[in-house]
Structure formats: structure tokens, C-alpha cells
Amino acid sequence: KGQDLRGFVHYPGWLTAPEQAALVADLRAVVAQAPLFSPMTPYGRPMSVRMTSAGRFGWVSDRRGYRYSETHPEGMAWPAIPQSVLDIWQAVAGSARAPECCLINFYGENAKMGMHQDRDEADFAEPVVSISLGDDGLFRIGNETRGGRTQSLWLRSGDVMVMGGTARPLYHGIDRIAPGTSPLLPQGGRINLTLRVAT
Numbered sequence: 001k002g003q004d005l006r007g008f009v010h011y012p013g014w015l016t017a018p019e020q021a022a023l024v025a026d027l028r029a030v031v032a033q034a035p036l037f038s039p040m041t042p043y044g045r046p047m048s049v050r051m052t053s054a055g056r057f058g059w060v061s062d063r064r065g066y067r068y069s070e071t072h073p074e075g076m077a078w079p080a081i082p083q084s085v086l087d088i089w090q091a092v093a094g095s096a097r098a099p100e101c102c103l104i105n106f107y108g109e110n111a112k113m114g115m116h117q118d119r120d121e122a123d124f125a126e127p128v129v130s131i132s133l134g135d136d137g138l139f140r141i142g143n144e145t146r147g148g149r150t151q152s153l154w155l156r157s158g159d160v161m162v163m164g165g166t167a168r169p170l171y172h173g174i175d176r177i178a179p180g181t182s183p184l185l186p187q188g189g190r191i192n193l194t195l196r197v198a199t
């Protein structure tokens, strides 16, 4: 079922509409405990994407830099990863370990994420699983260094992607959101969940 592009396996429409709605309800409970925040880039400008996390570790960024943290910027522990999300990891990750971090990215209609590498995880053999909900997002995959040819792919609500070993070092980002393309979130926007083993 999955489509393999250079170590990324894309599962379009993996989640049914009722499964997507149940996930959104579970994520609302997470956000009620651990509010979304706008991480600061090292340049001192807030990112356009708002974030929070669930699991033992969450991803934070401030003037000390980017890192995994056991606490939200407001000081509390992160909520547990919802079972509905763990079930997706179990079905697609092919990993013996459980995810330690579920990063929740919220994109409003003008949000984007510049090309970057994810290199804060200790074990690059572990996959990253990405789940898309809400409006379509234009995902771009590049190379192990900046520049060069890139490939673009629309990620739609209910899609799941697994980034295996060979994909882990590649630059990637979200160029833009297509507002109004999904009825899932009444206020619009896109949610992306990334599940990772951090340690």
C-alpha cells in the first residue's frame, strides 16, 4: 500500500474520516493540558508554526537553542501520547521501541516550515512517523546538504508517512498550506504529528 520515495514511505488516506475526528478530539485534550506555543528561532523570531508535545519528551526552542525537554515551556510535564496515536505507530513503524515524543505542529493558513534536518535524536535507525490532519500541506524533500534537486508532495488529511533510515538525514520542510481543502478542523489549518524515539 505504501509508496516508497528515497526512504519515505507514504500511505495516502491511511486514516478514515471517523479515525481522523477521534484523533482531533484526543489532541484537543492534549492541548488543553499543554498549550500550543510559538517556538523562538535562534534568530529571535517566533516560528509561524505553533507547537506542543505529548510523551516523555517534547521539542522546545528558545534562546538556549533547540532541544528535547521533559517539560513544557510553562513548566509542566507533557501529557501522555494518546492510545489512538500509539496504535498508528504500532501499525506502521516496524520498531521494537515505543515513541518517546509526539510533536504536534499546528499550521494556520500562512504558516510554513523552512527546509531543515532533524538531528536531535540519538538513534537514526529508528523511524519518524508523520500523521497529517486538516488542510493540505506542500511537503518538500531535498538532500543531505542544502540545495540541489528537491521533490514536492502534497500531504492530505489522514495521510501517514514513515521516514526510515535512508530518509533521516535529508533536508525537508513545508512550503505552504492550501486553506479550505479539508472540513476536519472547523477553524481551518493543518495539524502534523511526528512520532519519534528521542533517546
Ligand code: MD3
Pocket: 103, 105, 113, 118, 128, 130, 137, 139, 161, 163, 167, 168, 169, 170, 171, 172, 173, 174, 192, 194
Ligand atoms: C524527513 N514536520 O516536525 S513531517 C518536523 O509536516 C517536521 O510538520 C513537518 O519536519 C510537518 O520536524 C514534516 C515529515 C517529516 C518528519 C520528520 C522527518 C519528514 C522528515 C525527519 C527526517 C526526514
Ligand code: FE
Pocket: 116, 117, 118, 172
Ligand atoms: Fe523535520
